[in-house]
Amino acid sequence: MRKKASFKRKAELQQRRAISQSEYDAAVAKADEAKAGVAAAQARVEAARVRLRCRFRLRSCICTHRSMALWPTSISVV
Structure with a gap:
């Protein structure tokens, strides 16, 4: 009887x-x-920050339009 109970336990x-x-696996x-x-x-926020920074540089740049065209205006995060 005792053995049966221990197996059951x-x-x-x-x-x-x-x-x-x-x-636990589901929680992980x-x-x-x-x-x-x-x-x-966070990656989307950083991409937006970079995009805004680049656009600000374009506006405040005193370079020629040709060199300004080389600046990235949009960055896509994959």
């Missing part, structure tokens, strides 16, 4: 571990997605 513990491991995946989303948002 071990099986319950293994099942709990499996559930908690899958919950969710955190990774959130980090990726934050990184993408």
Whole structure:
């Protein structure tokens, strides 16, 4: 009787571990997605800053129009 109970207890513990491991894996995946989303948002913000900086340089530049045309006016983040 005692052995049967210990096997049952071990099986319950293994099942709990499996559930908690899958919950942990799901939480880690969710955190990774959130980090990726934050990184993408930061990249978009940085691209916008660079774009604005470049446009400001174009306006304040005293160079010829030809050299001003070589300045990047838009940057796309992949």
